[in-house]
Amino acid sequence: MAQTVLHKANTRGVANHGWLKSYQSFSFAGYYNPERINFGALRVLNDDIVTGGMGFGEHPHDNMEIISIPLEGELQHKDSMGNTATIKAGEIQVMSAGTGIYHSEYNSDPKNPAKFLQIWLFPNKRNVTPRYDQILLNDTDKRNKFIQVLSPNANDAGVWIYQDAWFNLASFDIATAKTYILNKKGNGVYVFVLKGQIEVDGQTLDTRDGFGIWDTDNFEIKAIADAEFLLMEVPMEF
Incomplete structure (x- = not known):
């Protein structure tokens, strides 16, 4: 029988720094919940709002x-690998921090x-050479179906990472129902x-709710109303 966990939107951690408001599904910075450290290999899911003209100064990451995934507006990205780019709604960006990188993100729109x-x-592999990539997504592709935007395979659709993970975006019209089949045994979504x-799996989810499901090979998703959602399939043990 499938195992599940429900995280309602209003139970997330909240950090308000004035220029940044962050809603955190898992423990992060000043928000700590011992029961919400991670979901398998998924360690951080932050729903961030950056005020116009503000941003994250240069800071490090490794391994x-x-x-x-921008949802509205755009961010200017710079990093120690020499990349300077703009990421905007409809795109996805990935960085493998590996042996270590520095980067900054800035909202150059002063009003929005x-x-x-x-x-x-x-x-699943430590101390790799850092890498960066971003792609433009086709919004019409995800209507009433699952569209892969991330995988472990460089030749597959979407970006790739060093982990046996698959991400799919979807936009379902009301009453649409589809079965998601997991890519790898032992993963959860x-x-x-x-x-x-x-x-x-019989659980109703509203805007910004999170729901983890594992110990299953597949499950059905049905739209109760028009909906957009992200599926993050990750190893539960890593």
């Missing part, structure tokens, strides 16, 4: 797979906030609702 998901996964309402 972590870092994924950014930038909203994005900051996701960290533990890697963390479902995060971007907006709308869905049902997973």
